[in-house]
Amino acid sequence: MANNASSQPPLTGQDPLAAMAHSEAHYFNSYNHHGIHEEMLKDEVRTRSYRDAIYQNRHLFKDKIVLDVGCGTGILSMFAVRAGAKHVVGVDMSTIIDKAKEIVEVNGMTSQITLIQGKMEEVKLPFDKVDIIVSEWMGYFLLYESMLDTVLYARDRYLNKDGLIFPDTATIHMAGIEDGDYKEEKIGCELWDNVWGFDYSPLKHTALSEPLVDTVDMKAVVTDPATVIKFDLYTVTADDLAFSMPFQLQARRNDFVHALIAWFDIEFAACHKPIKFSTGPHTKYTHWKQTVFYIPTVLTVTDGEYISGVLETKPNTKNRRDLDIKVTYKLETDDITRNAEGQAEYKMC
Template structure:
């Protein structure tokens, strides 16, 4: 696996994967850090897509009341004002909103943007309804530590009939990868550590997906979509799902892991705008999510990997995920027949 930063995701995932106590408070506190916002603002794919979706559709935003859910530094709020919005309300739990107020003021938009610190479910908006909701709500694996629940609450509580959501469509995709060298470095390491058997930690490592950048040449199968969300109709119950998938093998190789990424669409634009976080496109701070299999699959071109992906929010914290992947190799070679089931926690 190439282009990794010490094999580590950004701060919010680092804390989780390092086993720190995790809570909703910690989640919001993580967004107090300057570095997270720097990383997101420098993510050109992310920020440019939102900017283009708003700027290229000024006829949609003109004279509208806009709600920015999880506004952070208020970059989306300012895009909306530039596009002609009558007023924008930004809501965020993090103390970064204090800096956002300063940013809005120095850009001469304090009369157009109202920033509220608090939970979306608890703040009092200055308008009873809004015409448009904008939000960058996506987390790793789309749903890990995402703000989708909050966006859905805002949709049901504040969006006028016929109102718009930017973005409004999201899909998760899977593929199989060859990643033996990196798996050995990250997982095999625990077999022998300074002369001692550390395999109990190996079992733990296998249950923790990595957030990392995967090179396209490592991908062994065709990608397949496993979940599509329409933000106008999706409900919280839809985020608990079990879906079957089939991966078509493209070459003779090994499959050490499955990777997941997501695609985003602003479908209500005059010209639809989309971006992907997959290995086939430009870097984004979401990278890809890597689920290592217990044992490598030996695959040949034309074969298929059949599987089931199960996802549900963790019972203790809905921003965390419990994920199960069952798989079997469709092959007529009895020496390579294999199947397994893995459980992961994000």
Template sequence: MSTIIDKAREIVAANGMSDKITLLQGKMEEVVLPFPKVDIIISEWMGYFLLYESMLDTVLYARDKYLQKDGLIFPDKATIFTAGIEDGEYKEEKIGFWDNVWGFDYTPLKATAMTEPLVDTVDMKAVVTDPTGVLTLDLYTVTTKDLAFVVDFTLDCRRSDFIHAIIAWFDIEFTACHKPIKFSTGPHTKYTHWKQTVFYLKDVLTVEQGEQIKARLTNKPNSKNKRDLDITIEYKLLTDDPHRAAQGVGEYKMC
């Protein structure tokens, strides 16, 4: 769609492939392909939290209109993972900042700041729970309706610590390759520009090793802009200690 296609044409010509590669500029939903069907669809459609500002709708449109019955999609599988993290210092820097802004009380902005997920790199040392896969998308079968979902999940605490936020990341798979290939955008692996998405909790959870957090994640495209996301996370700490019992709901907007 962008003007980088002009450079792509130069590169194709420089490599003597102008008679083999045809470049079309425009929106997938508007261009007319020179063939009724295609054998392969390749697309880098992933956004933050996998689905924010993603182009998956367009990939599904191309799949349904153009892909041969036995055609291939690269990549073809994506899984969203979550975990709980200790992040008190950074939370205080980002959220507590509004308590005193050069001597002025800006606390009315605190609630707004809490609704905005942070996209940043999380240190693996901050991860308190085991990772949990909450949703897997198969690009051969997924529909646009599946992109609005409600999933329940459990986080198992691997050590005694505080939990200030729940983070999310995704793994991508190319299962149709002769040697299956995958990569992760999680805190346990090499840096990617997707980083991780951090959802700060209103409460600070004090957890003990072996305890669990029961949670429910609700995701749906924003009604005004489908590339934005409305996300809700409900959580409850399962503990025998009444002094540490906690539950709550966080509502977030990625826009």
């Protein structure tokens, strides 16, 4: 999910409710813009995976009532109708839903798709229960600006006891990368110590604390990947989205580690033949890319050694769609001169 400039005026004062309302407005306004929907529709991995999961499981969708949470331009709703759904209800807070109504109409599906603008937690659906929930809720780092808590609300409020969720499994992975040149370019001492003749060193910490969303070259990956946490959408709760989980990364060559990266995998396990896609550096490009966390310590690793650590993530108290992240890491080797440990805190906002 992308960040687009908000049309909202800057917020003044310290009222936490006002701050939350402003943040919500910024989030939903970003989805009013054409560009972000174009990017998602053109993301072949994303859109093809959803299409295949729905089309290849027509026996699950036939004559069913489907809820599309965060329906955007309506592509998932129309996939569901093509797969035989009896009726689809799409809900979206953004004004893009007006364009979705036009798209649904020109595709002759107005009688089969009901589109409602509003917050999922506040709107009234034309059905008491639904058979299937479809949603493309994932954000950068899976949880940044994601709608997962909204999907969980819809699950608990509307999904039939034996209902299905598409997708139903999400997994976060991590690895270590060598990226010395870019790290120096981004947060190097010389960059911030002399900015047009002024000392800008206070911004050095800010630069380090902001994760970078970018495409990582597989050649830069120094360690094997490690699975950090897996979410089952049938059982996960909103409280589970704040977590502290250990990880262990094994180096697969002699190199340096300047940053840790994270990505996620998505699975449609309810399918007759499970469909999966990954947003990692080892696979085809997606608009989610990877999330890079530069660490203050350069780790010197040799093949076979382990970096152990803990990933802590929780929603920001002022805006639940932002994230506060802390990474603790340690390298212990037989060569004590290379032993290192540290921690870093990041904000995705």
